[in-house]
Amino acid sequence: MSTEIVEKPISVLLVDDHPLFRRGVFAVLSADKRIRVVGEASNGKEGVASARKLDPDVILMDIQMPEMTGLEATVVLQKEMPRCKILMLTISEKDEDLFNAVKFGARGYLLKEVDPDEIIAAVLQVASGEVRLTTSMATKLLGEFKSRGEKKGGEQALSPREGEVLQYVARGHTNKEIAGTLFISENTVKVHLRNILDKLHMKNRAEAATYAAKMGLV
């Protein structure tokens, strides 16, 4: 047995709806021997499927994507595969997105305008179990948690399906339309919506739509 320890490269899955951007990230990450890009996906849904199949160490995830956003995908994957570290790589500088990403289990938050070097450092860092945030982000988060410190008792997370339904509601679709899109009965949509309203302590779909928009789900 050799005394040299051969490290297995960190496997990375890219989830972003822009093929061109993916290619850029791919080029940057592939230039580093400690990292290996094992797959790509172009929306949250595909991302979840790929993650299940590939079981990557790190997922680089965009937030704003068609079909299923990065936030929703993060919710799903955190529950399913807690070993897998999710690093948000997004254009959004909105505080709301940052808070939600962290709340839903992301291990880091990078803006797309970062330097190539930075992204490599971030991948290595989250792979090793650390969290990657800029100091200004960390400050924002601390302030946020302090201000809602004791209140957090009742908050229940939405299930993936509920998140999906909520998206369509926010886009102005009726229950019947949503049922048609998701191939389920209108009754089921109504049940989902009722559960959503109960969990969010809200009164009707318009209020829930506002919530969804603010959370960046649409």
Next chain:
Amino acid sequence: MSTEIVEKPISVLLVDDHPLFRRGVFAVLSADKRIRVVGEASNGKEGVASARKLDPDVILMDIQMPEMTGLEATVVLQKEMPRCKILMLTISEKDEDLFNAVKFGARGYLLKEVDPDEIIAAVLQVASGEVRLTTSMATKLLGEFKSRGEKKGGEQALSPREGEVLQYVARGHTNKEIAGTLFISENTVKVHLRNILDKLHMKNRAEAATYAAKMGLV
């Protein structure tokens, strides 16, 4: 083959504030022998300077950039170097950006989510003097110009009262509640809401609520 006519490659300048994205585009374009990337810039100001120096055939330009946006740069360059074709490559699906880009002289409008192949085709097409738009964009442009002819400019602004009603809608208030708050009849609230939906081309209050949240009204 010595009889083959050797075409000079199309020279391309990339202007985008995301190094990672630039790298992706560079990789894609460099893989095609008919195209040669001759320079990169990370904002509109740098882009204009580089364009003056390099005189590229085609400029791939982002819209949202620090210092000087792609739209501003397009205005400057169109006046100075009309031979140089500008192709917007942006994340923005906003009609307004599309309209402005075309108005300011862009020869094409691509969304960043396009396939690599598409971007090569678009560069070749605008280099040859054609215009590159999706059919849905062309339709939007036509509709815009037609409606400018007869009415004042497409979107009608909400009246103050309508804005007020929309806020309450986004907060999840019912028509009856809004009527009570504003000391008007429920019928009037319904009229306001109908006018809001008509003006925004929306279908129901949930969709309007999403719009309000995105606009920062709530």
Next chain:
DNA sequence: GTGACAATAACCCAAAAGGATTATTAGAGG
């Protein structure tokens, strides 16, 4: 294998929202 939970679905009923039309009044601006 039991218990928890997500997703599915059905039924009923009341309340709310949506769509169309018509009309009155107060102000602003020509």
Next chain:
DNA sequence: CCTCTAATAATCCTTTTGGGTTATTGTCAC
């Protein structure tokens, strides 16, 4: 003075939503 518009309001009718209840299935964890 006349016109245009925002804001007000009513009536009629249809569709959608919201609220409560019950039940079946599949999966995952313990």
